[in-house]
Amino acid sequence: MRCIKGIFLLCGMWLSLSAVAQEEMTFRTELNKTRYQSLVEELRCPKCQNQNLADSGSGIAVDLREQVYQMIEQGKTDQEIVDYMVARYGEFVLYRPQHSTATFLLWYGPFILLGIGLLAFIFVVMTNRKRQGRAL
Amino acid sequence: MRKLLFFIPLAVFLILGVVLYLQLGKDTQYMPSVLVGKKVPAFTLVSLQDDQVYTHQDLPTAPYLINFWGTWCPACHVEHPFLMALADSGVTIIGIDYKDKKDLAEQWLEQKGNPYQIVLMDEMGRFGMDMGVTGAPETFVVDGSGVVVYRHQGVVNAENWPDIKGYMK
Structure with missing residues (x-):
């Protein structure tokens, strides 16, 4: 109750x-x-x-x-x-x-990281391909 | 060279670890005041005791405290005896009776004593808004040139007073 x-x-x-x-x-x-x-x-x-x-x-x-x-x-x-x-x-x-210099990373950090990730991905794919080409 | 690349995650982890560790135990409610480094905003307020109109030009020229309080605020009851002790030791305190009723405030000061040099009434809370106040009690330290140097949210007591006092120059 x-x-x-x-x-x-x-x-x-x-x-x-x-x-x-x-x-x-x-x-x-x-x-x-x-x-x-x-x-x-x-x-x-x-x-x-x-x-x-x-x-x-x-x-x-x-x-x-x-x-x-x-x-x-x-x-x-x-x-x-x-x-x-x-x-x-x-x-x-x-x-x-x-948007200001203090909040620059907050706003654009994710896109910068995405860009770095993309570049790394392309780099890895390219080197793998080169290596495979050599192996053949 | 390639082997060094494998240490990047570890390095990132360590840096993040240090950054996050330094933030541990900090007061998450703490909010810096925008007013620090600026002059006390202009105001025209009526005093509680003698119904005189005061403006920001009537403020003391030596370092002093601005204390927002109200009879509706439980923490202000807790804070009051310490403010009395401060006033006794010669600290100048300007009281802002924040969003309060005149008769209740008068009664409060009569019963508990008055630690304030002047008490100004901010019934609508407009001056409080200009000062960026979010509630009561809140205390500002103002230096001799009329610039706000510190803001303390919550009760001023023997524990935090030494820190606050350090700003009174």
Whole structure:
């Protein structure tokens, strides 16, 4: 009995948590709403570090969502909003880091490794072929 | 020459091993503040006790702390006695009553004592946002020229104070 009560309580808490995560907001245009949705999904919550602003129920995430909403309605561009967040919370808040010298390896490292792998593969195939040619 | 090639994986493994080992045990929640090396952002806030308007120009000219707190924050209760001790030892602390209610904050300072030189109210959390605050308590060290030199997230206590104090120059 106790256990069932506990489960109900947990479910209730879970429901109320997910209810907190999104406030009622009315947008001037449908486009603004779409921009808002994609921005809060793209920006990372600085408090609960593995959640984006859309998913997080922490106080700061609520405030930052409100800020994004205000800035969109004020006619700020997406870039201006992202810059505003980065100026305060750092590159950390971006789930897609900006391209810079510091993030060069992060963005292009895999392609460089792929290139090296391809070259190595070609090299091995070529030498094998040469060796086989000699054997014949 | 060809034999050397076989050692490449070992070398890569060793380098990765060293890099990963150095990261072990580090605080994964640690987030560097963007504000370090910059001036305290401009603000206009009302003080808790005398309802005066303060701006960033009214801040102290000698090194001081900016401490974000709130009566809603359990860790701030833990931190408060230590801040009192710091104030007694002559450390200047500017309090930012972060996202709080005025009467509750007044009551808190009356009951527990006031370690702050000035307490400014940031009811909407706008100044907190400009400072890149993610919650409370959070403490910033500001040097004599008004530049933020360090940010500490969480409770300031006897254990971490020596580190923080090192930045107060």
